[in-house]
Amino acid sequence: MTELINEVNRRRTFAIISHPDAGKTTLTEKLLLYGGAIHLAGTVKSRKSQKHAVSDWMEIEKQRGISVTSSVLQFDYSGFRINILDTPGHQDFSEDTYRTLMAADSAVMLIDIAKGVEEQTKKLFWVCKKRKLPIFTFVNKIDRFGRTPFDLMDELEKVLTINAYPVTWPIGIEGNYIGIYNRLTKEVELFATDNRRGQKQLLSTKGSLEDVKMKDLIGPEYYENLLAEIELLDMAGDSFDVEKIKAGELTPMFFGSAMTNFGVQAFLDKFLELSQPPLPRVTKNGFIEPTDENFSAFIFKIQANMNPAHRDRIAFMRICSGKFEKGMSVYHVQSGKEIKLSQPQQFLAQERTIVEDAYSGDIIGVFDPGIFGIGDTLCLSKEKLQFEDFPVFPPEQFARVQPKDTMKRKQFVKGMIQLAQEGAVQVFRQPDIGIESFVVGTVGSLQLDVLEYRLKNEYGATLLINNLSYSLSRWILGEKKDIDAIKGIDNGMLLVDTKDRPVILVNNEWSLNWLIERNPNLEFLVVPTDARKI
Known part of the structure; x- marks a missing residue:
């Protein structure tokens, strides 16, 4: 039991949501870069580029430069087992995104600093709000000219009716940002100029805001402006409240640039600290706790031909309780049959690793002989529980x-x-x-x-x-x-x-x-x- 509790507590499973072109897939890739899962980032900026985002594995995604299907990416970082659900931003694929959100414990909402809260972001936000998911906000593309941070905070409150607490704050004026200030640690991080466009981790200098050397590095104009903005935030802004964050009532806010890696690691480290481990899941008979020793899971995605050479079908399941072990037999509620889960795999886009075991919060894929459907429940036969139904949307x-x-x-x-x-x-x-x-x-x-x-x-x-x-x-x-x-x-x-x-x-x-x-x-x-x- 102790092993199960420890393994559950180190899991973090989250989805990244945004309007198209906000940089969602790029941010996903940079989290992999800083997590050590990849060592050289590609680019999704050019359709003709020979390098593509790791999470865009389908050929049509590489050709069009967009995500058209959710992808699953898993890696270990700083003692955590991280499951990222990268979702399509285009509204035509909303149903795929909504199903994926059923498997997430929290959401990262990505906002373009120039465009603010866009239409698709609103729709996805309200799905998260309805499910009471904790929501973390990453304001992207601050290497470009855009709205002021205060304007964006105001828009979050007025348009999405959620208050924001900026954990990191950009240092600079009118889009000319040189670093970030962490309000919780009182630490400044100044980023080096880098022409590699984010292919490698961005070098930075860290120190206390009160350090004389840091003051000289920031420069008098930026330094005085930063002090004034911090004072305004402390006086007029919301206070930091972990319980409100967990309830989805307050969104921690971060600023950065996924393309240049500006502020990405600061976001990743604080997100892992503040986000919750796997949450209880709703069944038709009540809740099931992630630390319940009886295995249970639901299917939230089925993907054919991930490996065109083998024409395989993979069913992606979210483990909701207990421990998964390779070769175990489970009860498939919808068919009423006991089945053996074969070829269990974890993913880094197309790259697969056969897994021996997995725990609550993990996303794994198993071979689908053609019997699984979206929303199906898997459990131990003596339990025979059933998870809540998945949303269905009328076509137009x-x-x-x-x-x-x-x-x-x-x-x-x-x-x-x-x-x-x-x-x-x-x-x-x-x-x-x-x-x-x-x-x-x-x-x-x-x-x-x-x-x-x-x-x-x-x-x-x-x-x-x-x-x-x-x-x-x-x-x-x-x-x-x-x-x-x-x-x-x-x-x-x-x-x-x-x-x-x-x-x-x-x-x-x-x-x-x-x-x-x-x-x-x-x-x-x-x-x-x-x-x-x-």
Whole structure:
């Protein structure tokens, strides 16, 4: 029991969230650099570059310079076992990000100093807030001209309704920053000029603010300005409160530049000190503690073809309690079967390491023979618990897809089924038509681009895509005889999802209301009955 408690307490599992282009993947990579997991950072700035962020492993991510799927990165640093969940920032992949947040114990919110709180950041923040996750704020790109730190603090309070306590504060004026001041340690860190653009750790000089040498290094103008800003923060700002941080009511704030490594290590060290070890998880029968000796976990992500040479399928699980041991057999709640978890792996993007054991808070991947689904529960058979349902989001864009080459039908069907299991898109079919074609639903058009790319490059199936005019979907709840006799079907398209649940697509709210009025015996649901809305 002592071993389990010690191992749980040194785990830190967190997600990084932001609007696109705020520098999230770059920050992830620099945390790996300072954690010693990599020794030379790549760059995500140029699509033509031969170096790419470690966390962007999918080929389309390297080509477009964006993240389109969540990645898992694990390493040890300063006595901690760190699990980073790097999420896509683009709104078209929000559902993947939301699912990933279910596996996190805290979140790092990345903000561009020039742009402040952007739209996608707001959406992800409220998901974290709803789950009462502790939120740490990293203001990025301070090597560029942008908003003042005080303006950003004010925006956090007004737009996100959360107070901020700046742990580190930039030293300089109007974007010309030379270092940071740590308000908790009263220490100054001045950074050396470096033309390597963050490929190596950034050299710095540390010392007390009261040291005469440090005062000379800062310079009289910057020094006096820093003293004035610190005094203002101490007088008018919020006080430091660990309990409010844990409750998600106060966000510790840090300033830096992920591209140049400015302030990154100061953030990493203080984050690990302030963030919490694995938290209790909600089940349908109450909470389960991470130090409970009975093993339990849930599947939050499935990824096919991480290794194209082997066409494998990996199910990513968050361990919620107990200890995982290689080769152990567990109870799969959704199928009611006992299964042996084979090929357990931990990840640094594409690089894999076979693991012998893992503990609460760890993220591991296991081979998926095709039985796992997003949100599935794994536990010891005598427990048979079940974790809370994962959010499901109604798609807003629809298209009929079919293989361009009928000889590739087998590859097409396999690819569509596997990508649907991943949650990359939502897949539907017409009950009276075979699987020569599917209807796919997406949140945004970029998801469809990724689907087309992956089917071609991973499964060898080129698509014919016919965009449909529908913009709303509703799951139908009712007696089969009433569904079969639905009135007004000429105003929509009746489909079934991958679990054979009836779904109707309509053009707009007016068409939906017309259907509701004419079918009083049926319910039209935004999400399936066995899921919940976030």
